[in-house]
Amino acid sequence: MSTSTTSDVIGSARERIDDLDGRILDLIRERMGVSASIQEARIAAGGRRVHLSREMEILDRYRQALGKPGTTLAMTLLELCRGRA
Numbered sequence: 001m002s003t004s005t006t007s008d009v010i011g012s013a014r015e016r017i018d019d020l021d022g023r024i025l026d027l028i029r030e031r032m033g034v035s036a037s038i039q040e041a042r043i044a045a046g047g048r049r050v051h052l053s054r055e056m057e058i059l060d061r062y063r064q065a066l067g068k069p070g071t072t073l074a075m076t077l078l079e080l081c082r083g084r085a
């Protein structure tokens, strides 16, 4: 039987959370870069930065996976990924 104390359990689980958060942040930065490249290509071809029907697909995917907070998360991601270039 484990002799881990509560603070050991919390400490190691927090290390995993910190690692996951670091990976999530890296993925968000990667997503921002890919999104910017699409927007730059579209603008260079005379199009608009924003493509609403594509954004609706993304909002729907996050809502289906996570419910209403998923929509909020997707809106934040889209906000981060727009607004440059």
Ligand SMILES: C=C(O[C@@H]1C=C(C(=O)O)C=C[C@H]1O)C(=O)O
Pocket: 034, 035, 036, 038, 039, 049, 050, 051, 052, 054, 055, 058, 077, 078, 081, 082
């Ligand atoms: C990246 C695109 O451009 C914009 C950014 C999006 C995104 O970050 O997912 C989605 C739609 C567009 O408003 C795209 O059209 O795919």
